[in-house]
Amino acid sequence: MSTTATDHRWLMQYNIVNLVNQCRRLIRAEFDANLSLTDPELRHKLAHYAGRTRSQGMQRLYGEIRLALIELEGPDELITPEPTLPVRFYRGQPVEMNDERKKGKESTRNEPGTGKTLMYRGRAVVQH
Incomplete structure (x- = not known):
């Protein structure tokens, strides 16, 4: 019980609560996430979103x-x-490049006779 009281002691300071509420508004606007003042992980979540x-x-x-x-x-x-x-x-859209796709590209280069099938003007073309 004493650790909970010391953890929330910082929320008893008016100036800190005022700053936290301003941060909560900015987080809600940018990340669409609602943070609660009663959340025990509030400090960690603030640090996460600030980063x-x-x-x-x-x-x-x-x-x-x-x-x-x-x-x-x-x-x-x-x-x-x-x-x-x-x-x-x-073209302005984020593209995911995970490790599996990277490994797949390397393996097709090293194996002779196998290639990547591409569509070009309606035809399937095998690229070596």
Whole structure:
């Protein structure tokens, strides 16, 4: 019970709650995700969305929250954002390039006699 009280102690500060509510609005607008103030994982979710956002305002707000938390509780462990793979685009649309497709391309190059079937002007063409 005492750990829950210390975990939510930071939400008793008016200035921090004000910043968190501003972050929640920005997260709702950008990611269409609703965060609850009563969620025990609220700090981790804020860090997650702050790491993924493209909004400088959101990053600035999260930085202010972190500074206020450091002043209140002292320094804590760094929460690093999840590593993301670069997204490739083709004609403005994101294209997924997973490991299976990469392996499949390499295997067709190494095996003689097998090729990739392509459609060209209505005809099936085998590419070696």
